Structure formats: C-alpha cells, structure tokens
Amino acid sequence: MKGYVSIQAIDEEWxxxxxxxxxxxxxxxxALVNAGAEKCHRLHFLQMAAEKTCKAYLATTNGHDHVxxxxxxIARILPIIARQFxxxxxxxxxxxxxxxxxxxxAREIEMLAPACDGGEDRRDNTEYPWEGAxxxxxxxxxxxxxxxxxxxxQIVRLIRLIRTAAESYxxxx
Amino acid sequence: xxxxxxxxxSLADAHSQAEPSLKRVCLxxxxxxxxxxDPIKLLEVVEGTIERGIEPVAFTADPTHxxxxxxMIIEISPSEYDALRGRKxxxxxxxxxxxxxxxxx
Numbered sequence: 001m002k003g004y005v006s007i008q009a010i011d012e013e014w015x016x017x018x019x020x021x022x023x024x025x026x027x028x029x030x031a032l033v034n035a036g037a038e039k040c041h042r043l044h045f046l047q048m049a050a051e052k053t054c055k056a057y058l059a060t061t062n063g064h065d066h067v068x069x070x071x072x073x074i075a076r077i078l079p080i081i082a083r084q085f086x087x088x089x090x091x092x093x094x095x096x097x098x099x100x101x102x103x104x105x106a107r108e109i110e111m112l113a114p115a116c117d118g119g120e121d122r123r124d125n126t127e128y129p130w131e132g133a134x135x136x137x138x139x140x141x142x143x144x145x146x147x148x149x150x151x152x153x154q155i156v157r158l159i160r161l162i163r164t165a166a167e168s169y170x171x172x173x
Numbered sequence: 174x175x176x177x178x179x180x181x182x183s184l185a186d187a188h189s190q191a192e193p194s195l196k197r198v199c200l201x202x203x204x205x206x207x208x209x210x211d212p213i214k215l216l217e218v219v220e221g222t223i224e225r226g227i228e229p230v231a232f233t234a235d236p237t238h239x240x241x242x243x244x245m246i247i248e249i250s251p252s253e254y255d256a257l258r259g260r261k262x263x264x265x266x267x268x269x270x271x272x273x274x275x276x277x278x
Contacts (some may be wrong), residue, residue, distance in 0.1 A: 061229040061245060061264070076223045079192070080230050080248050087191030088184060089238050096193040103194075103221075168233065 014064040018056035019169035025049035026163055040140035042150055044126035046159065047112040050074045053162050056169045057081060074110035075118070078158075079103045081165050089164075094157070101154045102161075108147045177206050177242055178273075181213045184244060185275035194220045195276070196251060201262065202272035212243040214269060216262075218254045229264060 029045035054077035055067045067073070082102045086094055111118045114125040123130035124143065132138045149155065175183070178200070185198035201214035212231065229245045249257065261268040 057230045057232070058228060061231045072225075076225060076228075076248065077230055079219075079222075080217075080246055083188045083191040083195070084184075084232055084246070087187035087189075088240060089235060099192055100194070168235075 011060050011064055015056045015059040015169055018052045018059060019166040022049045022052035022056065022166040023163065023170065025052065026159065026166070029159075038141040039145055039150060040126040040143065043109070043112050043145055043148060046150065046155075046162075047074070047109050047126065049166070050078060050106070050109050050162055051113070053081070053166045053169075054078060056166065071113040071115050072110060075103075075107040078106040078109075078162075082161055085161055085164060098154060098157070102158055105148065105154060105158055112145075112148075174241055175239070177204050177213050180240060180242055180244075181215065182275055183239070184213065185215060188215075188217060188246075189276045189278070192219065194222075196220055196278060197254065197274065198276035199274050200272045201247070201269040203269075204272070209242055212245040214245045215247070215275075216254075216257075216271060217246055217248050218251055219248050220251060222248050222250050224250050224253055227262060227264065 025045045025048045029042055029049065032041050032045060051071055051074055054073040057077060057080075058067045058073065079099075079102060082099065086092060086099070107118060110116050111120075111122050111124075112126045114127050117123070123132075124138065124145065126140050126145075129137050129139050181200050181204070185200075189195050189198060195217055197218040199216040199218075201216055204213070205211040214229070227247055227249070229247050232240075232244045232246070234240055234243050247262070258271065261270055263269075
C-alpha cells in the first residue's frame with residue numbers, strides 16, 4: 001500500500017485507464033443488450049465495468065499492484081461510491097431501501113466472477129459451466145441468474161452510477 | 174471557501190443521510206489545512222460491511238459540487254472499529270489517528 005502523499009503519477013494513470021476501460025465495458029454491454037445477447041454476457045460486462053470502476057477509485061491510494069489481482073472489490077467499494085454520489089454529488093434523494101439494494105446488487109455482481117463466491121460456495125457465474133446442487137451441469141448462456149434482474153430500475157440506476165463514477169475519474173484523476 | 178474541517182463535516186453529514194447502515198464517521202488526523210492537495214480522510218463505520226482491512230477509496234475534489242478538496246474514505250465494520258480505537262492507522266508511510274467524531278448514531 002502506498003502513502004497518499006507519495007501518490008505516483010503512474011498509479012493515477014492506472015486509475016484513469018481502469019476508468020476508461022470500465023466505460024468501454026459498459027458500451028459493450030449496451031451493444032450486447034441491443035443485439036439481444038444472452039443474460040450471462042450482459043451481466044459479464046456489467047461485472048467487469050463495476051470491478052474496473054472500483055479499481056480506479058482504489059489504485060491511486062493503494063497502488064496498482066495491490067488492486068490488480070483480485071476481483072473482490074465490488075461488494076465493498078461500490079456502496080462507498082454510491083453514498084458519495086447520492087449524498088454529495090447528485091443530491092438525488094433515493095430511498096434508504098434502494099441504497100440497501102445497491103449493496104445487495106453489488107455483492108451479487110461481484111459473485112458473477114468465477115473466482116468470487118462471497119464465502120457462500122456459490123458456483124453460478126457468467127463465464128464457465130458449473131455443477132449444480134443435484135450434480136447437473138449448468139451452462140451460463142442457458143441460466144437466468146435469478147438474483148439479478150438486469151432490467152430493473154435499481155440496475156439501471158446502478159449502471160448510471162458506475163458510468164458517472166468512471167467518467168469522473170477519466171476527467172480528473 | 175469552506176475549510177477542510179467544514180467540508181469534512183458536510184461530507185460526513187451527506188454520507189450519513191444517504192447510507193442507513195452508517196453508524197459513525199470520524200475524521201482522521203492530521204488534517205493539514207494548509208495543504209489543499211492533502212485529502213480529507215474519513216473513517217466510516219458501517220454495519221454489515223465486508224471486513225477486508227484498511228483500503229482507502231480516493232475521491233477527487235469537485236468544486237462544482239462544493240467539494241474543494243480531495244477526500245479519502247476508509248470503511249470498516251463496528252468490530253474493526255473497536256479493534257482500531259486508540260491505535261494509529263498506518264497507510265503507506267503515514268500514520269493517521271482517529272480524531273473528531275463527526276457522526277454517531
């Protein structure tokens with residue numbers, strides 16, 4: 001972990017780069033939505049965009065080396081970004097239950113990465129087949145990911161938050 | 174233009190209003206009012222957060238929304254807070270101490 005006083009330009013550049021890639025991932029997700037792609041692909045790009053946005057906010061203070069290997073940042077970091085955004089920047093008052101829902105969705109989105117199960121022995125993920133509870137083989141492109149409704153108002157709001165947060169770092173990091 | 178301390182109070186209040194699980198916000202010292210590039214550092218105690226240690230999240234200054242200084246948020250759980258009280262928080266080569274309590278509920 002690096003001291004904030006000695007923030008190096010190279011870590012700031014890593015942060016900007018993560019943010020730019022997050023925006024590209026979101027644009028790819030939009031293209032997939034418009035093309036009618038399976039839900040696993042839409043969620044995969046959402047998970048990647050969320051992860052890279054969180055890494056942008058961590059890279060300058062913790063160093064790129066610290067953040068580059070893990071996928072497990074979304075559940076903890078996205079709610080912090082949400083309260084800065086909704087509390088300070090947008091001043092759009094949203095109900096507390098929606099803030100709690102952002103925390104739940106952030107956790108679910110983090111667990112979409114094959115390497116993350118949130119300590120729950122979850123195997124469902126957007127990339128690789130897995131073995132279900134009764135020994136059956138599940139295929140991501142045929143699975144409906146019931147814990148994340150990617151057409152819901154809360155997901156639309158979350159995607160807007162991720163985009164705004166990434167754009168903010170592209171501009172000023 | 175607000176001081177860093179005034180801005181820290183505004184941030185803590187805004188975060189508290191937005192996040193129902195936020196139980197406590199403490200300022201981390203030193204605050205270094207003379208250096209506008211030195212971020213405001215807030216320790217935020219959130220019930221139910223995932224315990225993964227000290228990982229500051231950095232926000233840039235945003236003068237268009239009244240935030241003239243960069244800020245840094247460290248989120249921890251209540252039990253992590255209990256373990257940290259009275260101790261220095263080491264981030265890189267910096268030692269920070271828990272200072273003024275800005276929000277408590």
